[in-house]
Amino acid sequence: MTDPTVAGAPAVDPAALSRIDDSGSGPQKPRSLWGDAWRDLRRKPTFVISAVIIAFVVIVAIAPGVFSSRPAGYSNLDMANMGPSADAWFGYDNQGYDVYARTIYGTRASLLVGVFATLLTVLFGGFVGIIAGYYGRLIDSILSRFGDIFASLPFILGAIVILTTFNAPGSNPGAVTIIVQVVSSIAILSWPVAMRLMRSATLVAKQLDYVKAARGLGASTPRIVFRHLLPNTLAPVLVYATIALGAAIGAEATLAYLGIGVRPPVVSWGVMISDSRDYFRNDPNMLLFPAAFVSITVLAFVMLGDGLRNALDPKGR
Numbered sequence: 001m002t003d004p005t006v007a008g009a010p011a012v013d014p015a016a017l018s019r020i021d022d023s024g025s026g027p028q029k030p031r032s033l034w035g036d037a038w039r040d041l042r043r044k045p046t047f048v049i050s051a052v053i054i055a056f057v058v059i060v061a062i063a064p065g066v067f068s069s070r071p072a073g074y075s076n077l078d079m080a081n082m083g084p085s086a087d088a089w090f091g092y093d094n095q096g097y098d099v100y101a102r103t104i105y106g107t108r109a110s111l112l113v114g115v116f117a118t119l120l121t122v123l124f125g126g127f128v129g130i131i132a133g134y135y136g137r138l139i140d141s142i143l144s145r146f147g148d149i150f151a152s153l154p155f156i157l158g159a160i161v162i163l164t165t166f167n168a169p170g171s172n173p174g175a176v177t178i179i180v181q182v183v184s185s186i187a188i189l190s191w192p193v194a195m196r197l198m199r200s201a202t203l204v205a206k207q208l209d210y211v212k213a214a215r216g217l218g219a220s221t222p223r224i225v226f227r228h229l230l231p232n233t234l235a236p237v238l239v240y241a242t243i244a245l246g247a248a249i250g251a252e253a254t255l256a257y258l259g260i261g262v263r264p265p266v267v268s269w270g271v272m273i274s275d276s277r278d279y280f281r282n283d284p285n286m287l288l289f290p291a292a293f294v295s296i297t298v299l300a301f302v303m304l305g306d307g308l309r310n311a312l313d314p315k316g317r
Contacts, residue, residue, distance in 0.1 A: 040311045047307035053300040061108040070098050072105035072267045081283045091285040093275065102267055103290050109268035110294070113182055114249040120187035121248075122241045125194025130233065132195070133202025134225060144199070151192035156254070158189045163260040175266045182261050186251050190244065197240055201233035208232075235312040239305050246301030253294050269294045 042048070060067055077096040084091045090099035125147075132143040162185040167173065173181070205211060211228050219227075249269075255261025256270025263271060269290040276286035 044307055044311075046303050047311075050300040050303035050307070053296060054304065057107060057111060057297050057300075060104060061111040064104045064108060068098075068101045068104040070101040072097075072102050074098050074101055081279075084285060090289040091283075093286045094279050094283055099272070099285055099289055102272055103269070103293055106267045106269045106272055106290065107293070109179065109262055109266050110249050110252055110270065110297075113179060113186070113252040113262065113268070114245045116179075117183045117186040117190070117248040117251075118241050118245040120183060121190045121244060122194050122237060124187065125191035126198045126237050128191070129195040129198025129200075130202050130225060130229060133199040134206055134221075134229065136203075140199070143195070147192040147195045150189065153189060155189050155251070156258075159185045159251075159255055160258070160260055162188065163255070167260075178262055178266055182252060182255060185255075186248050190248075193244070194237055194240060197236045198233055201236050202229055205229050205232045239309045239312065242308055243302055243305035246298040246305075249301075250294060250298050253291075 064072075075096040076092065076098075079088070079092045080096040081094055082088070082092045088098045088100055090103060093099055093102075128143055128147065132140045163181060166181045166185075206229060211224060214224050214228055252261055252268065253270035253273055256263065256268060257274045257277065259274065261270060262268045263274075272290040273287060273294070276283070276290075280287050
């Protein structure tokens with residue numbers, strides 16, 4: 001008998017065979033680094049928990065009135081120094097303020113400082129880093145030494161000098177001015193880290209074949225930088241930005257505690273911690289609850305950054 005696969009059988013198109021998936025589900029789309037990272041992240045409990053905490057903090061900052069029926073300025077001197085109760089979940093401070101209401105409303109200022117400080121740090125540091133890495137030689141040397149000058153400044157000492165310079169004795173800046181000053185001081189002292197990360201990633205990416213091909217075909221410098229280099233150098237900077245956002249929130253609390261950062265009339269977690277330093281023994285709830293919010297939020301951003309770093313590292317796969 002004649003084998004039907006040899007005679008009488010329809011011809012098979014080799015191109016069609018190449019499109020057949022072994023699983024029978026059809027052709028598969030090519031997977032990218034970000035796609036693989038998302039598939040890995042959504043299976044990790046630490047990433048899910050940190051993302052939920054951060055989402056909750058963001059919602060509280062956007063709509064604090066949903067979580068507190070009292071405004072931040074609510075005060076009842078008759079209840080001063082009272083502990084947690086059904087009426088005030090976190091108790092009252094020494095001036096009769098509801099600690100829970102102030103903690104909820106303080107989320108906005110703390111998060112705004114962290115977000116804008118991180119955004120300014122990453123944008124400026126990333127821009128300087130990609131320029132230094134792409135051009136190299138003299139420009140790289142000048143920009144790197146410029147970054148080293150700021151990196152050598154101690155953070156706390158540098159922030160004290162900057163903020164005391166902004167605020168002359170007797171000045172009374174408004175809430176927006178205070179936040180801008182704190183954001184600027186954090187960014188000025190933090191941008192060299194983002195610059196170094198972007199410079200290192202750019203030095204590696206510009207040696208790849210597709211960048212050399214684009215340069216050989218006559219592509220302009222802006223096209224090479226923004227179309228080819230930037231998308232392939234964002235991963236390490238994104239990881240740093242996530243961790244730096246938590247660090248910026250902690251820095252805001254530190255500067256407020258020292259009396260040189262955010263201060264009244266602005267309500268933030270750092271301001272609440274600063275107000276409680278002389279009353280901790282008699283009224284510990286003034287310190288414990290805002291400090292707990294700072295610690296949990298910073299930890300959530302650190303956990304998120306660690307998860308992103310592991311997921312975006314091809315060597316860890």
